[in-house]
Amino acid sequence: xxQPLENPETSRSTDGRLARGEATRDRVLDAAExxxxxxxxxxVTIRQIAREAGVTLGVxxxxxxxxxxxxxxxxxxxxxxxxxLRTEALAELKxxxxxxxRDLVDAYLAPYLQIASRGDPQxxxxxxxxxxxxxxxxxxxxxxDLYDPVARTYIDEIRRLRPAASAEALATVLxxxxxxxxxxxxxxVRIEGLSGKPAGDSPLDYRTILVDxxxxxxxxxxxxxxxx
Amino acid sequence: xxQPLENPETSRSTDGRLARGEATRDRVLDAAExxxxxxxxxxVTIRQIAREAGVTLGVxxxxxxxxxxxxxxxxxxxxxxxxxLRTEALAELKxxxxxxxRDLVDAYLAPYLQIASRGDPQxxxxxxxxxxxxxxxxxxxxxxDLYDPVARTYIDEIRRLRPAASAEALATVLxxxxxxxxxxxxxxVRIEGLSGKPAGDSPLDYRTILVDxxxxxxxxxxxxxxxx
DNA sequence: AAACTATCTGTACGTACGTATAAAAAGTCA
DNA sequence: TGACTTTTTATACGTACGTACAGATAGTTT
Numbered sequence: 001x002x003q004p005l006e007n008p009e010t011s012r013s014t015d016g017r018l019a020r021g022e023a024t025r026d027r028v029l030d031a032a033e034x035x036x037x038x039x040x041x042x043x044v045t046i047r048q049i050a051r052e053a054g055v056t057l058g059v060x061x062x063x064x065x066x067x068x069x070x071x072x073x074x075x076x077x078x079x080x081x082x083x084x085l086r087t088e089a090l091a092e093l094k095x096x097x098x099x100x101x102r103d104l105v106d107a108y109l110a111p112y113l114q115i116a117s118r119g120d121p122q123x124x125x126x127x128x129x130x131x132x133x134x135x136x137x138x139x140x141x142x143x144x145d146l147y148d149p150v151a152r153t154y155i156d157e158i159r160r161l162r163p164a165a166s167a168e169a170l171a172t173v174l175x176x177x178x179x180x181x182x183x184x185x186x187x188x189v190r191i192e193g194l195s196g197k198p199a200g201d202s203p204l205d206y207r208t209i210l211v212d213x214x215x216x217x218x219x220x221x222x223x224x225x226x227x228x
Numbered sequence: 229x230x231q232p233l234e235n236p237e238t239s240r241s242t243d244g245r246l247a248r249g250e251a252t253r254d255r256v257l258d259a260a261e262x263x264x265x266x267x268x269x270x271x272v273t274i275r276q277i278a279r280e281a282g283v284t285l286g287v288x289x290x291x292x293x294x295x296x297x298x299x300x301x302x303x304x305x306x307x308x309x310x311x312x313l314r315t316e317a318l319a320e321l322k323x324x325x326x327x328x329x330r331d332l333v334d335a336y337l338a339p340y341l342q343i344a345s346r347g348d349p350q351x352x353x354x355x356x357x358x359x360x361x362x363x364x365x366x367x368x369x370x371x372x373d374l375y376d377p378v379a380r381t382y383i384d385e386i387r388r389l390r391p392a393a394s395a396e397a398l399a400t401v402l403x404x405x406x407x408x409x410x411x412x413x414x415x416x417v418r419i420e421g422l423s424g425k426p427a428g429d430s431p432l433d434y435r436t437i438l439v440d441x442x443x444x445x446x447x448x449x450x451x452x453x454x455x456x
Numbered sequence: 457a458a459a460c461t462a463t464c465t466g467t468a469c470g471t472a473c474g475t476a477t478a479a480a481a482a483g484t485c486a
Numbered sequence: 487t488g489a490c491t492t493t494t495t496a497t498a499c500g501t502a503c504g505t506a507c508a509g510a511t512a513g514t515t516t
Contacts, residue, residue: 015514021463042271046504056465058507063463067504131363135414144421151422169437171423172412176441179411180404186363193372194379195399209397213404213445220444221437248483249493274474284495286477291493295474 025063027053030122032064033074037125040132041071072142075133078126079146085111086150090157101161102215108154109181109211116185117204127203131186134178151178162222173221177214184210253291255281258350260292261302265353268360269299300370303361306343306354307374313339314378318385329389330443336382337409337439344413345432355431359414362406379406390450401449405442412438 031053035044046067050060064070089107093099116127133139155170162170185203192199200206259281263272274295278288292298317335321327344355361367383398390398413431420427428434 015462018462020513024463040268040270042268045502047502057505058466059464061505134418135359135363135411137415137417140415140417140421143418148418148421155422167423167425168419168427171419171421172434172437173441174422175411175419176408176438179407180445183363183403183407184400187365187368189365189368190362190371190376191396191399191403193368193376193399194383194402195395197395199396206400209400209449210404212449213401215445216448217408217441217443217445220447221440252493273472275472285475286496287494289475 021063024055024059028055028060028063029070029074029077032060032070033077033122033129034125036071036074037129037132041067074126074129075142076146078123082111082115083147083150085115087153090153094157101158101218102211104154104157104161105177105214105218106207106211108177109214110207112181112185113203113207113210117202127182127185131182134182158218158222162224164225165222169222173218176217180214180217181210249291252283252287256283256288256291257298257302257305260288260298261305261350261357262353264299264302265357265360269295302354302357303370304374306351310339310343311375311378313343315381318381322385329386329446330439332382332385332389333405333442333446334435334439336405337442338435340409340413341431341435341438345430355410355413359410362410386446386450390452392453393450397450401446404445408442408445409438 028049032044032049035049035052046060047057049064049070050057053060060070064073086108089111090104093103093107112127115123118124130143134143151174155174158174159165159170184206188199188201188203188206256277260272260277263277263280274288275285277292277298278285281288288298292301314336317339318332321331321335340355343351346352358371362371379402383402386402387393387398412434416427416429416431416434
């Protein structure tokens with residue numbers, strides 16, 4: 001793996017090689033993202049990623065390091081953006097005064113649905129990749145570092161609205177909310193198969209029903225007063 | 229792959245070799261089930277399954293056929309039992325007179341939670357395996373054949389309780405319900421991580437909150453009268 | 457122009473994979 | 487016992503994998 005841009009001085013340099021190198025690096029990471037999203041870690045080969053990126057085999061190793069490193073890089077690459085969107089959405093909610101559980105759910109889910117529905121197929125691939133790994137124990141250490149901090153801030157807000165809820169119940173409903181969203185992001189084919197009608201291919205089409213479902217679920221599962 | 233027991237006559241035979249063969253076959257399928265559940269299809273090797281089953285490499289091929297065939301066999305092996313439990317639960321509900329959405333949700337989810345929580349670790353592994361593949365487009369053809377028929381009978385009952393709901397909405401809430409359940413079955417580590425408290429390791433511990441969540445979600449997402 | 461650096465190509469190495477199969481072993485039945 | 491079937495062993499084949507690296511290429515700096 002090259003040592004890219006550790007120093008801002010370096011990144012601001014006029015060396016065209018670095019710019020070209022980084023463009024190639026992005027091509028590799030994008031290709032890896034698409035491949036991992038479509039097939040999972042083990043089923044993807046470095047050669048497949050190279051072909052998808054339109055580069056030779058060695059270039060993948062040069063820019064991406066080992067297969068494990070490449071996977072980790074892909075996972076972490078977009079979290080800052082996503083976490084910022086969610087944090088910002090929550091801040092706006094709090095700045096606006098009173099808010100409901102539905103507002104919280106929408107603030108948490110909407111950024112993900114939006115990026116997964118954008119024209120940019122890379123964000124969509126990334127969302128599918130996350131959907132694939134979030135239900136796998138072996139990746140939880142990575143998911144925890146990347147997503148749990150922001151998730152905790154949302155849990156804190158739900159707790160404020162439902163003071164009687166236990167920590168386990170709060171964590172459970174957030175986990176179920178995320179699972180619901182990810183299942184929509186990952187695939188709509190079963191909905192299509194079960195309904196018999198062609199389903200919208202954009203996760204954003206499901207925003208209303210998804211937010212309804214999760215809001216209703218949280219409200220029913222968490223007692224407003226001290227009960228259960 | 230051998231041609232085992234197509235004829236009941238054969239299975240009732242006294243040939244001890246067939247009995248021993250079938251015992252070995254079960255060991256192989258059980259081992260494969262555990263391996264596939266823990267690591268997914270691509271990451272598992274035949275040699276790994278052989279080691280886990282305590283047999284030699286060739287035996288896996290003899291009893292399981294190709295890797296794809298083995299996977300398909302494992303997937304299909306337990307569906308009859310599961311579908312029967314769900315069908316029976318629904319029949320009892322209908323026999324008992326009036327029932328609610330909550331009753332339907334519980335009837336659909338409880339069998340799965342129960343088998344995933346039973347002492348038998350094989351059922352648990354199977355449940356985890358299903359959780360792993362149900363959100364993957366490429367396995368939907370298999371999932372469709374195995375699970376959609378019974379899912380449709382539940383959808384029909386929900387429709388009776390919510391006549392105004394569209395086919396898409398019905399299919400969506402059932403899919404979300406399944407996703408929620410499977411996320412619990414597959415892993416409780418994130419709940420543990422987010423709550424900071426050790427989580428119950430049995431999916432059945434989450435029956436109440438899960439049924440609450442899904443019931444509340446369905447009720448909120450599906451309008452009782454013509455609206456939305 | 458020459459020295460230097462970053463990037464890219466082509467190829468090779470050792471390993472592990474899925475699968476096939478010949479021969480051995482174990483069990484059944486006449 | 488001896489012919490038979492089923493199951494198990496041991497081994498081999500061809501392929502594809504992740505990784506490493508020497509050398510070529512292209513761009514930068516002095």
